[in-house]
Amino acid sequence: MNLTDDVEPIKAMGHLKHFAAGEDLLREGDQAQSLFFIQQGAVRLWHNDDGRDITLQFFFEDEAVASFESFYLQEPSLFAITAIEPTTALVIDGKVLRHRLETDPAMISAFTDHIAHRFIDYMRYFLNRIEQSPETRYRSLLASDPALVKRVPQYELATYLGITPVSLSRIRNRVKKSQAN
Template identity: 50%
Template sequence: MHDNLSEYLKIKLPDIEKNWDKLEKFFVKSNFEKGSILLDEGDIATEIYIVISGALRLWHNDDGRDITMQFFFENQMVSSFESFYLGEPSGFSIESIENTEVLMLSKKNFDLIRRLYPSIEPDVTSLICERFIEYRNIFFSQIQYSPEERYRELEKNEPEILERVPLHFVASFLGITPVSLSRIRKRKL
């Protein structure tokens, strides 16, 4: 196994692991301090980030209201994929919520790898489909469940978010105010 290759890539993109000695040069390690913006909403996404350590959040500004779409931890990949693929302005920002180390893959190098190793295309497509299914699930959760039910689901299925993410971001993710989140948490005690 290759030390610099994330577990995520080893599992999700086995052809990259098989050819890591030739591909490693395309993945750039980078560190971001807590609170760093990796992508600003409205900019075109030119990088894919694979989290080695730390945490990132994908969020949208809705007329001054912060809406967190998703959190990403070790061995997860994030980009504004619509922007990355289509070369259009991103509808999201990406921010580090902990000091974070990532592997970055530029759009130019991503396209080069896809040309050199076309066998990775089905795996890449599968990853992107997984992300869109996750977005759909988040969307349906927002319209189907009460805030308290969404909190209980988060507590049951993704406790790492409650352990690592500041509560105001958790509230934003759940689509509620920090005060409402505080009330829900107090009722649980």
């Protein structure tokens, strides 16, 4: 979610918090109580599948993140949110956000727009995972978001692509060779 003037009043209700690389903003199984606006740094939204990490999305500066499913349903989160580099975020209390959404039509509109875009991102991610080979997924990501490929640690990038770090290394070498020709 790119921040717009519509969410500035919500941001004003938050407080800054710093997270070290590897620190959880939300643990899988905890109920989401907050929304985070990333001011500086990067986080990943991920799930542990019997010891295997599955990264669903990365969030960077000027983006909002929460386990919206947990926040909305008030149930334990199926996902963790973890800083992948030192991160500063505005932390918005969920109760404050809920009240604002109930009383401010412009805010509910901005929030709904964000949820709709996140749903679209998930659908694209899902289709990408079932339709494309790992190498095609990597090439697509490299073409569409080269900054992400450079910024995200290779282990987390591999979990996002649904492959092992060794497979990612092999794919990267093949792509480099094909670009050199």
